[in-house]
Amino acid sequence: MTDYEQLISNLAQLKLNNFSENYQNYSTEVDQQRLSFGEALLKLTESELQYRRDQEIKKRIQQAKFPIVKRIDEFDFNFQPSINKQEILGLKSLSFLNNHQNILLVGSPGVGKTHLAIGLGLIACEHGFKTLFINCHDLLLALRTADSKGTLERQMKRYSNYELLIIDEIGYLPMKPDDANLLFQLVNNRYEQ
Known part of the structure; x- marks a missing residue:
């Protein structure tokens, strides 16, 4: 095995995949004396760290279960002048x-509440906050199911562990008193934490 092959193998074992992919480019720069070894190593490590940050953000966004990716910067405030842009x-x-603090986005259907909530959720993911986006109907279904199985406390704890819990479409469908009680328990549980 050549030194190069051993290096690539070592980088794979260390899970430095991005480092491995970029090594040849920086090695050429060093060979052609455009970069010192130290400069190349610094750039490779910076690239690896950025790659890892990007992967963590991607993972948090995927785990948040957004139905679609919509950023606040893409929101057309001219379309909804009643929304306070600032x-x-x-x-x-x-x-x-x-x-x-809690944030409530209240308004008629179609004004962009979901878009804005997703946009805030994406920013939270990018800043390292554990986030979940869930439709109110799906949340209540999960809580009712957990209640009937005797695992409500565990399910409440699961939802309470998210630093940002985005519940979409609250009030879109009529809510039964038992459902309202479950939602209140969840909000109260999160408030205590």
């Missing part, structure tokens, strides 16, 4: 998460 843009700081 207030929404202020939410991008995510201070509400650090302050443990």
